[in-house]
Amino acid sequence: xxxxxxxxxxxxxxxxxxxxxxxVRRTDFEEVNDGYTPEMAVAEAERCLFCARPTCVTGCPxxxxxxxxxxxxxxxxxxxxxxVIAADNSMPAVCGRVCPQxxxxxxxxxxxxxxKPIHIGxxxxxxxxxxxxxxxxxxxxxxxxxxxxxxxGSGPAGIACAGDLVGAGHEVxxxxxxxxxxxxxxxxxxEFRLPKAIVAAEIDRLRKRGVEFETNAVIGMVDTVDDxxxxxxxxxxxxxxxxxxPRFLDIPGENLIGVYSASEFLTRVNLMRAYSGESxxxxxxxxxxxxxxxxxxxTAMDAARTAVRLGGAPVRIAYRRSPDEIPARxxxxxxxxxxxxxxxxxxxxxxxxxDEDGRLTGVRLQRMRLGESDTDGRRRPEPKPGxxxxxxxxxxxxxIGNMPNPLLLRATPDLDxxxxxxxxxxxxxxxxxxxxxxxGGDIVTGGATVIMAMGAGRRAARAIDEFLRTETARRx
Amino acid sequence: xxxxxxxRVLVPDVKLFRVHAPKIARKHRAGQFVIVRVSPDxxxxxxxxxxxxxxxxxITLVVQxxxxxxTLLNALETGDEILDLAGPLGTPSEVARFGMVVVVGxxxxxxxxxxxxxxxxxAGNTVIAVIGARSRTHLLFETELAAVCDEVHPCxxxxxxxxxxxxxxxxxxxxxxxxxxxxxxxxxxxxMAAVAETTRPYDVPTVASLNPIMVDGTGMCGGCRxxxxxxxxxxxxxxxxxxxxxxxxxxxxxxxxxxxGWEAARRDELGPCAAVPVVVDGAAS
Numbered sequence: 001x002x003x004x005x006x007x008x009x010x011x012x013x014x015x016x017x018x019x020x021x022x023x024v025r026r027t028d029f030e031e032v033n034d035g036y037t038p039e040m041a042v043a044e045a046e047r048c049l050f051c052a053r054p055t056c057v058t059g060c061p062x063x064x065x066x067x068x069x070x071x072x073x074x075x076x077x078x079x080x081x082x083x084v085i086a087a088d089n090s091m092p093a094v095c096g097r098v099c100p101q102x103x104x105x106x107x108x109x110x111x112x113x114x115x116k117p118i119h120i121g122x123x124x125x126x127x128x129x130x131x132x133x134x135x136x137x138x139x140x141x142x143x144x145x146x147x148x149x150x151x152x153g154s155g156p157a158g159i160a161c162a163g164d165l166v167g168a169g170h171e172v173x174x175x176x177x178x179x180x181x182x183x184x185x186x187x188x189x190x191e192f193r194l195p196k197a198i199v200a201a202e203i204d205r206l207r208k209r210g211v212e213f214e215t216n217a218v219i220g221m222v223d224t225v226d227d228x229x230x231x232x233x234x235x236x237x238x239x240x241x242x243x244x245x246p247r248f249l250d251i252p253g254e255n256l257i258g259v260y261s262a263s264e265f266l267t268r269v270n271l272m273r274a275y276s277g278e279s280x281x282x283x284x285x286x287x288x289x290x291x292x293x294x295x296x297x298x299t300a301m302d303a304a305r306t307a308v309r310l311g312g313a314p315v316r317i318a319y320r321r322s323p324d325e326i327p328a329r330x331x332x333x334x335x336x337x338x339x340x341x342x343x344x345x346x347x348x349x350x351x352x353x354x355d356e357d358g359r360l361t362g363v364r365l366q367r368m369r370l371g372e373s374d375t376d377g378r379r380r381p382e383p384k385p386g387x388x389x390x391x392x393x394x395x396x397x398x399x400i401g402n403m404p405n406p407l408l409l410r411a412t413p414d415l416d417x418x419x420x421x422x423x424x425x426x427x428x429x430x431x432x433x434x435x436x437x438x439x440g441g442d443i444v445t446g447g448a449t450v451i452m453a454m455g456a457g458r459r460a461a462r463a464i465d466e467f468l469r470t471e472t473a474r475r476x
Numbered sequence: 477x478x479x480x481x482x483x484r485v486l487v488p489d490v491k492l493f494r495v496h497a498p499k500i501a502r503k504h505r506a507g508q509f510v511i512v513r514v515s516p517d518x519x520x521x522x523x524x525x526x527x528x529x530x531x532x533x534x535i536t537l538v539v540q541x542x543x544x545x546x547t548l549l550n551a552l553e554t555g556d557e558i559l560d561l562a563g564p565l566g567t568p569s570e571v572a573r574f575g576m577v578v579v580v581g582x583x584x585x586x587x588x589x590x591x592x593x594x595x596x597x598x599a600g601n602t603v604i605a606v607i608g609a610r611s612r613t614h615l616l617f618e619t620e621l622a623a624v625c626d627e628v629h630p631c632x633x634x635x636x637x638x639x640x641x642x643x644x645x646x647x648x649x650x651x652x653x654x655x656x657x658x659x660x661x662x663x664x665x666x667x668m669a670a671v672a673e674t675t676r677p678y679d680v681p682t683v684a685s686l687n688p689i690m691v692d693g694t695g696m697c698g699g700c701r702x703x704x705x706x707x708x709x710x711x712x713x714x715x716x717x718x719x720x721x722x723x724x725x726x727x728x729x730x731x732x733x734x735x736x737g738w739e740a741a742r743r744d745e746l747g748p749c750a751a752v753p754v755v756v757d758g759a760a761s
Contacts, residue, residue, distance in 0.1 A: 177694050179513055179520070179560040187696075216511075216562035218694060222499050244696040248708065255703060255727055257734040264697035272519060272691065280544055280742065281519040281691070282735035358730035405695050407713060 004046060014116045015044040022338040026308050029191040029275060032335055033097075036126040038078070045074035048118050051110055056120060059108030062455040064088040066105055066120055073123055082131035085124060090163040091156065091454060093132060093198045096125025098189060098298075099451045100329045132201055141210060142169035147468040150175060150234040152219045152408065155183020156450045157240030157441030159202060160457030161464075162211045165238075168465045172210070173234075175217040180271060183242055185450070187271040188263070190302050192309070193332075220408035225415075229436055235471065236436045236464045239423065240457055243442035244405035249294065249398055253352030258284050258360030262295070262303045262399035269306050287311035290392055292363055294318050294349055295399035296325075301332040303397045304341045312395065315341050320348040320368050320381040346370075347389065348381065352396060360396055365389045401447050422446050430460030431467075438464055478561040481534055483554045487614045490540045490584060491550045492526075493558075498533030500525070500563050506591035507569030507685060507717050510535070511693040513560035514548050521545050522690045524662070524716070525564060526587040526617075527594075538587035538616065544742040565693045569717050570683070571595045575657035576602045578650055579625075580643050580671050582663025583609065586616040588685050589662050590624075596660075597624045604629065604656075606646045608667070612637035644670045651678045661685070661720060665732065669725035676721055684720035686711050689732060703727050 018034040019025070025032050036044065054067040065084050072081035085092045101107070101121040109117035147170045151158045154176040162172045180186050182199040207213065219225065219241075228234045246261035248254055260268075265283075268274040272281035291312040293304045296319035307315045317336070319326065322345050326333055337343060347365040354360050367387035370379035404421045416424040416433035423432055423439045430438040440456030442448055482494035500510060509524045521543075527536035541547040552558070569592045577596050579589040586607045597603045603624065608631040609615040615630055615637060622628045629646045630638030639646055644667070650656055651674065661671040662685040675682045688700040693712045700711040705722035709715065 177562065178692060179562070187692075216560050218562055218565065221564055222503055222562075244694070246696070246698045248698065248701075255701060255708065255731065257731060261698040264691060264699045267691055267697050273517070276517075278517045279519075280515070280517055282738040282742075284734070357733075358727065407695055 006049060009047050009049060010111075012043070012047045014047065014119060015040045015122075017119065017122050019335075022335075022340070025192065026305075026339040029309055031195050032192050033125075035129055036122055038076070038126075038130070041073050041078070041123055041126040042076060044119055044123060045070045047111070047116075048074065049110065055108040055110060056105040056118070059105045060088075061104060061449075061451050062088045062458065064105075064124075069127065070118065070120070070123060073127060078127055078130045079134070081127045085127060089124075089451075089454070090160045090458065091202050091450075092124050093128035094156070094185060094194060094202065095451050095454070096121050096123075096128055097194050097198075098449075100449060102330050104451070132198075139167065139209065142167060144171075145169040145468065147171065147235045148173070148233060149464060149468075150228045150232070150237045151240065152225075152228075152237065153177075153183055153240040153242055153441070153443075154181040154203070154213065155185060155240060155242050155441065155453065157242070157443075157453040157457035157460075158183065158238065159206065160454040161238045161240060161440065161461045163206055163209070164458050164461035165464060166206065166209050166211050168461070170465070170468065171212075173212040173214060174206075175219050175223075176213065176215045177218040178271065179215050181213055181215065183240075187267045188299065188302070190266065190270055190306050192305065193302065218407070220411035224411045225408070225434070225437060226412075235468055236438065238430070238457070238460055238464060239408070239432070239437065239439040239443055240441045240453065241405060241408055241443050242453075243402040243447045245403045246398070247401045247403060249349060249400065251349060251351055253354060253360070254398075255358075256352055256354040256360040257358050258354075258394055259352060259396045260284075260398070262293070262299045262397050263402065265303055265397050266299070266306065269310070275310060283310070284395055286395055288313055289394035291315045291395045291397065292318050292349075292391065292393045293397045293399055295401070296321075296333075296343075297327045297399060297401070298329060298332055300397075300399035301328045301336045301341075303399050305336050305339055307395065307397070308339050308341060313340075316391070317341055317343050318347050318349060318363075318365055319343070319345045321378065322346055322370055325378050346381065348383070349396075350388070360394060362390060362392050363396060365391060402442070404443055404446070420446060426463075428459060429463030430456060431463060436467070477557040477559060480552055480554055480556050480558065481532075483552060483556070486538065486616055487609075489550070490538060490614075490616065493537045493539065493549075493552070494534045495537060495558060495561065496533060497535045497561055497563075498530075500561070501528040501533055501535050502530045504528035504535060504564045504591075505568035506571060506595040508564035508566045509693070509716065510537070510561055510563030511565060511690070512537075512545075512549065512558060514545060514552070514558060516559070518548070518559065519545050520560075520691055520693065522565070522687070522693055522712070524588040524685065526590055528591070538584055540584040543739045544745070547743060562693070565712060566716050567714060569595070569660070569685070571599050573600045576604065576655060577658045577660065578604045578606060578647060578656050579621075580647055580659060580661040580663070580667075581605065581607045581617070582643055582667040583614075584616065585661075585663030585667070585685070586621070589660060590617055590620055592660055593621055594624050597626075602626050604650065606631065606643045606650070608632070608643035608663070610634065642670070643667060644674045647671060647674050651675055651680055656680050659683070659720075660717075665725055665729045668720060668723075672720035672723070672725070682720040683717045684723055686716045686718060686723065686728060687732070688728060689734065
């Protein structure tokens with residue numbers, strides 16, 4: 001623990017995350033941020049004021065003991081810091097990279113008012129990477145309970161749930177519909193923001209702890225949830241299948257060649273590695289082509305920055321509200337702009353146009369202005385009559401969100417759901433209307449964040465553990 | 477990994493695979509497909525299940541070497557493994573007692589109609605198969621269909637077997653002279669579009685099994701969207717069967733050509749022994 005005075009600590013400048021230069025990184029898919037050195041991490045941690053009532057902890061969706069882990073980083077006790085984080089967060093290397101810290105821990109930091117919150121995300125990432133590089137130990141397994149749990153989906157919710165369940169001594173099998181594990185961490189978030197090796201390491205760790213993984217298992221089609229509970233003999237099921245049905249704009253020209261959902265574009269590049277010369281999965285040639293991305297969330301930024309790396313020029317983001325309403329993480333917007341992505345705000349596409357072969361050639365954008373506040377508090381965009389811009393584009397990517405995928409839900413009619421087609425599940429336990437079936441993540445909340453999904457997965461794991469133990473008690 | 481229990485060439489460039497997939501075999505219903513990947517850098521392609529044997533724990537796939545993936549797949553032999561196999565996917569074909577049903581198959585599409593012919597026959601329908609190919613040597617599944625259908629009408633472009641002409645010529649005669657209650661078509665897009673036009677004047681309910689480009693096959697990417705009655709539908713979730721009178725076949729044809737240049741280049745990498753591009757078998761012009 002450093003003996004700096006409060007005043008000295010407050011005077012210190014935040015330690016910036018070292019990153020690769022924009023003109024270098026925009027030509028490849030390697031990670032943008034280099035990560036803190038131990039010295040940087042200690043220096044950043046030393047700025048913490050150690051509030052008596054740490055608002056950062058309250059700001060964390062899973063309640064990580066931030067105060068304690070930052071104190072340990074400041075003291076150079078990195079592995080101990082890793083243990084503190086691990087108590088509440090099963091994937092800190094991922095969360096340190098993709099959490100929207102500015103609206104969570106860092107947004108709640110008292111220093112945020114001065115514009116210099118502690119870079120908690122960067123510290124979390126440092127601690128997690130440090131522990132991983134040292135080859136962190138696999139926890140000793142708890143006594144076997146003989147209970148079996150099926151986890152459907154290997155994304156953030158499923159991984160977090162599986163980790164805690166195996167830790168509690170249950171047998172866990174994770175079912176993944178795709179050929180690769182990780183869910184949105186594999187097909188959605190690009191390599192330059194979240195290296196695949198990190199996801200693979202987390203999954204490998206779970207495997208070492210005894211979790212079984214089954215890929216190419218489309219639950220709902222090959223086995224239904226009922227099959228899992230009866231034929232396959234699982235005692236409980238956790239549904240963490242995410243929000244995997246892309247939303248489209250419903251405007252003319254949306255079926256032209258060159259128009260992609262962000263999910264398709266990113267899946268072709270991330271999961272199928274269409275950027276490498278070896279991949280057999282094609283992608284419309286983006287090199288030197290004009291690209292427009294509709295939407296301004298993290299997925300839109302990922303798509304735009306991916307297009308830049310594939311040689312797209314210009315790459316434009318078209319967003320119907322003003323810069324103040326952009327939902328993406330601040331860092332993603334800053335990185336996108338630094339890499340040359342052009343941000344065009346207060347415009348909404350009304351029509352996509354193409355040539356006689358059905359290939360996209362242009363988009364008509366309607367100029368918008370902000371009107372009255374919406375129910376969610378954001379000012380509603382409304383069209384400025386008669387004001388349009390016509391832009392030549394070769395590739396358009398629609399990144400306006402996802403809805404729950406109906407594949408599993410159709411096969412599980414006795415699962416209550418909302419009018420938005422999300423699954424109804426208890427906030428604290430994830431329990432659904434179907435006995436023995438729990439759910440969490442985007443399938444319950446609609447499109448949200450990795451950390452929210454992880455938190456839901458962990459809460460469900462606790463509830464499932466309790467459910468299995470009381471079941472046993474009742475039966476014996 | 478799924479083991480190939482049997483691999484044999486049916487006609488030039490077309491191979492039949494019986495693959496060990498007990499769970500898929502148990503769940504399969506006519507009209508459904510699987511997603512297949514054959515190499516670590518391979519793409520995911522949809523293949524309609526041509527038959528399933530729950531007792532033997534196997535499914536049958538009939539594959540025509542057209543692009544790189546199908547060419548690599550067709551190089552596999554009995555005992556080899558298919559890297560990834562996921563399914564069954566898609567909404568099963570509607571099977572009910574319709575009366576008289578004509579199944580129309582062109583090229584490898586003929587194999588696609590087979591499980592439907594079986595199911596429709598079991599449901600008590602009179603099932604007539606109209607199948608087309610370039611020539612006698614390219615005709616598929618004639619014996620198999622003959623075993624389950626009430627009639628089989630083969631057509632060849634060169635007249636080397638059965639009727640000299642397109643499947644739509646035979647179909648036109650059937651709808652004009654018999655009380656056909658339903659038509660199911662699977663084959664090249666041009667053929668399915670022509671089938672729709674053949675039955676439209678007679679108001680015969682007609683279903684086409686569509687074959688758009690897919691990536692995941694589970695509704696995640698939306699790449700397989702097709703326009704049906706002016707509304708976008710995902711073939712992987714709501715299809716692959718759709719009302720042929722409402723399908724925008726022109727759009728499907730265009731979208732399926734999205735990567736044509738790229739695919740030709742990839743196939744050429746495999747060398748001169750690789751499959752030649754396929755002429756639209758049994759299709760109306």
